[in-house]
Amino acid sequence: MVTKKFVIKRLAVCVSTIFIVIVLNFMLFRVMPANPVDILLSPDVGQLSASIRMEVREEMIKSLGLDKPLWMQFVRYLGDVFKGNFGESFRTHRKVLSMISERVANTIVLMLSANILSILMAIGLGVVAAWKRGTKTDITSLIFALIFTSMPMFWVGGIIILVFAVRLDLFPMFGTTTVGLEHSNMFAYLSDYLRHLFLPMITMTLVSFGGLLLIVRSALLDVFSEDYILTARAIGLKDRTIIFKNALNNAMLPLITIIAINLGFMIGGSLLTETVFSWPGLGLTIYEAVMYRDYPVLQGTFLIITIIVVIANFLAEIVYGYADPRVRSGA
Amino acid sequence: MSMERLNLYTKRLKGFINQYKESKLGIIGLIILSIFIFISVFANYLSDYSIKATEGDLSAQFEPPSYKHWLGTDDVGRDLFTQIMYGGRISLLIGFLAAAISGGFGTLVGLFAGYFGGWREDILMRITDIVLVIPGLPLMIVLSALLGSSFWNIIFVISIIGWTGTARVVRAQVLSLKERPFIESTRVIGAGDLRIIGLHLLPNVFPLIVAQMVLRIGSAILAEASLSFLGLGDPMSVSWGMILHWAFTTGALFSNYWWFLLPPGICITLVVLGFTFVGYALDQIVNPRIRRR
Amino acid sequence: MVLLDVENLRTYFETRGGFVKAVDEVSLQIEKGDALGLVGESGCGKTTTVLSIMRLLPSNGRVLGGKILFDGVDMIAIDEEKLRQEIRWKRMSMIFQGAMNAFNPVFRVGDQIIQAIRVHEDITKESASKRVKELFSLVGIDPDRTRDYPHEFSGGMKQRAIIAMSIACNPDLVIADEPVTALDVIVQAQILELMRDLREKLGLSMILITHDLSVIADICNKATIMYAGKIVEQGDIVTIFKHPEHPYTQGLLTNYPSIKGERKKFAPITGRPPNLISPPPGCRFHPRCPYADEICRREDPETVEMKRGHYVACHMKNR
Numbered sequence: 044m045v046t047k048k049f050v051i052k053r054l055a056v057c058v059s060t061i062f063i064v065i066v067l068n069f070m071l072f073r074v075m076p077a078n079p080v081d082i083l084l085s086p087d088v089g090q091l092s093a094s095i096r097m098e099v100r101e102e103m104i105k106s107l108g109l110d111k112p113l114w115m116q117f118v119r120y121l122g123d124v125f126k127g128n129f130g131e132s133f134r135t136h137r138k139v140l141s142m143i144s145e146r147v148a149n150t151i152v153l154m155l156s157a158n159i160l161s162i163l164m165a166i167g168l169g170v171v172a173a174w175k176r177g178t179k180t181d182i183t184s185l186i187f188a189l190i191f192t193s194m195p196m197f198w199v200g201g202i203i204i205l206v207f208a209v210r211l212d213l214f215p216m217f218g219t220t221t222v223g224l225e226h227s228n229m230f231a232y233l234s235d236y237l238r239h240l241f242l243p244m245i246t247m248t249l250v251s252f253g254g255l256l257l258i259v260r261s262a263l264l265d266v267f268s269e270d271y272i273l274t275a276r277a278i279g280l281k282d283r284t285i286i287f288k289n290a291l292n293n294a295m296l297p298l299i300t301i302i303a304i305n306l307g308f309m310i311g312g313s314l315l316t317e318t319v320f321s322w323p324g325l326g327l328t329i330y331e332a333v334m335y336r337d338y339p340v341l342q343g344t345f346l347i348i349t350i351i352v353v354i355a356n357f358l359a360e361i362v363y364g365y366a367d368p369r370v371r372s373g374a
Numbered sequence: 375m376s377m378e379r380l381n382l383y384t385k386r387l388k389g390f391i392n393q394y395k396e397s398k399l400g401i402i403g404l405i406i407l408s409i410f411i412f413i414s415v416f417a418n419y420l421s422d423y424s425i426k427a428t429e430g431d432l433s434a435q436f437e438p439p440s441y442k443h444w445l446g447t448d449d450v451g452r453d454l455f456t457q458i459m460y461g462g463r464i465s466l467l468i469g470f471l472a473a474a475i476s477g478g479f480g481t482l483v484g485l486f487a488g489y490f491g492g493w494r495e496d497i498l499m500r501i502t503d504i505v506l507v508i509p510g511l512p513l514m515i516v517l518s519a520l521l522g523s524s525f526w527n528i529i530f531v532i533s534i535i536g537w538t539g540t541a542r543v544v545r546a547q548v549l550s551l552k553e554r555p556f557i558e559s560t561r562v563i564g565a566g567d568l569r570i571i572g573l574h575l576l577p578n579v580f581p582l583i584v585a586q587m588v589l590r591i592g593s594a595i596l597a598e599a600s601l602s603f604l605g606l607g608d609p610m611s612v613s614w615g616m617i618l619h620w621a622f623t624t625g626a627l628f629s630n631y632w633w634f635l636l637p638p639g640i641c642i643t644l645v646v647l648g649f650t651f652v653g654y655a656l657d658q659i660v661n662p663r664i665r666r667r
Numbered sequence: 668m669v670l671l672d673v674e675n676l677r678t679y680f681e682t683r684g685g686f687v688k689a690v691d692e693v694s695l696q697i698e699k700g701d702a703l704g705l706v707g708e709s710g711c712g713k714t715t716t717v718l719s720i721m722r723l724l725p726s727n728g729r730v731l732g733g734k735i736l737f738d739g740v741d742m743i744a745i746d747e748e749k750l751r752q753e754i755r756w757k758r759m760s761m762i763f764q765g766a767m768n769a770f771n772p773v774f775r776v777g778d779q780i781i782q783a784i785r786v787h788e789d790i791t792k793e794s795a796s797k798r799v800k801e802l803f804s805l806v807g808i809d810p811d812r813t814r815d816y817p818h819e820f821s822g823g824m825k826q827r828a829i830i831a832m833s834i835a836c837n838p839d840l841v842i843a844d845e846p847v848t849a850l851d852v853i854v855q856a857q858i859l860e861l862m863r864d865l866r867e868k869l870g871l872s873m874i875l876i877t878h879d880l881s882v883i884a885d886i887c888n889k890a891t892i893m894y895a896g897k898i899v900e901q902g903d904i905v906t907i908f909k910h911p912e913h914p915y916t917q918g919l920l921t922n923y924p925s926i927k928g929e930r931k932k933f934a935p936i937t938g939r940p941p942n943l944i945s946p947p948p949g950c951r952f953h954p955r956c957p958y959a960d961e962i963c964r965r966e967d968p969e970t971v972e973m974k975r976g977h978y979v980a981c982h983m984k985n986r
Binding site: 196198 | 596618627630644
């Protein structure tokens, strides 16, 4: 019986965090020196004569509600967020929300695939490293993991493009599908998509699996030093059984938490990777918004990805609650 | 500081240095870092070339490595090897400063939260949690975009994200120290809060903070590189991240100018690796949990 | 019938500072039905001896000499697979020090015992489950609680559950390392009574490790006193308690205040146990021994049989 109190408490934290994030988002884009509103209304905008500029300015102020007190502006903003109205892009004049919804799927695919692959690699190597602690295998994996986590992700992407796409011409360099290619059926589309997914996914995986590996190894070493593992050996369980059916179960628990925390970093990584590979996801959206000073898009996209991360963290906490029997019964 | 205290600290330091010497990774890390720091500091003695954008040799753009230019030239004809040497300065400086500031701030938060407890701790930890949950790089990007890019802005932006880890670690340590009888007895004697924090808690937390800060320098350098790559770095400066920015934006990638792309990244990797090794070695010595194993 | 025969066992630990001579030429014997109390200070080698017997030493532990025969089986030479399948738990089980954590917190208690049974016996889950319920009744736990998790058990209950698990496969020998140290006195008494009961009912042989002499007085019929990796005295329980010969044993016993006896002052054994990387020359106890003589500082004492079955390693008794 999962305690309702547990879920509700976590939910309350989640919701209040989201609210605070919305407030922050609002404040950031109003209060900062280069805030978009002032820029929008700066007297240099446009080539209209001075008097017409004043009129236009006043119209804009009224329509954006900027003559009202700050808290009222916030309420209006809050309402907008709930309605899904994130404004219009400065550059394309399209609704921000539709721009986001077009690209969000690509980011999710990239992040999910890279995450899953990282986790599998980290567990596989982590188990070996922890079990053979101190041996050459352990130290070598550790060093490799450390080297990869020290690399800037965008640089790794660049090198990979250079080697595999430019020089060896094995994979495409950018985008999700080959430009101008007509796909005859779903299968053709998928395989083209996957071909394009491969390099960015590998880039993200290489850089992030190292950190996960260290954590898996550390968690396992903690577990291995516990008494119940010694008891398991005394009982006569096979090494393999001990690792995979006992120790790993215990080590998985902190891993769930770490994966949740890692999501925030992964988003940053995905941002860099998408930029390098021109992979049309939310990361690329943010990059373009920064480049073109497209503040509505920047603000909206940032808010959306932060909310996604907060919710994902909340879900991870719930999963953890189910997984750890000590938490489950409210101990 | 009394003679006895000085002697105690000296003895501890000696013991610590001996322990550190045993860590192979730690030694390697120190060697790597020393080399890079040396090169950065003495860059102007080691090379005659200029790194100013206006003093490039436009007739020698994008040249591959040669005897004249060991790592070739960039898009405006500047010698890349020289740029790499100078590049260390900015990258390392920003790394140090950002790590120091975020480390200091994180320590303060951790100390106060852990020591005072109650609603103060609740609020501080809540703030920490929120900052933690917001994705780091996107927030840095938003802040940079809004604040404009300058040397100090970058440091500020990186520090604002980075203090949370230290805060948590310090708070945990303070909580466990609070349990120990010596804190209670100090209070009973009548020592004020500030005195307890500064004189008793801080020295015990200090090694942990140092280990944390060293690791943070590495991530700060990576953050600066990422920001510069995205175009949010100081365009006047020549950090490794900026060199890579120019590499990407001038199409070195598609034109296969590997000498432009490869070296700065290798330098970043090596330096971050160096700090990671040193931080790892320090952590092994200083972290009470690991010592148990 | 001799169940366990340990002869001149030497186990050292490899550390950065050198070899820790944790167990140095230790010999002991258990006959079927014996309950041997293994007594000594922390660090004297009792746990290491027992871990050597079960081949559960940590990775830096090495058995460098001696013989261990369990019912004729050479425990040092036997291969890992056979040891696992036929000896471990099936014939020899162990209750570890700090057994509070012997159960994995994420699995149910009953399931863990079932798993232990099914490693060695080819029976269905249902039969194993039934056996676990019976075991629970036997040790005094409500049989309906087999589906609980370890954190839902109290300290005393956990100890009973661990005992249940240790007898689950009907072993010949149960080794208990400080089984009651972490419990309060009343629960201690209950658990000891349980162990005594089980020993009678099931005909178990036992090695009971403790630093508390009063614990073994209850259950054991033999006692072995260890100090700094060596055995200083062994014999049957009555002799050891009534006529201790080794100065260390005497020191241990005098420090037990008796409710009935006369009032006397504590006479603690001064000094501390030696560094086992470089133990003192000669008799390892000599720095703390009130009777130490020239020869004690030079030579390691031989073990002398004072009376039938009563052995002492002390120069003073050689005369």
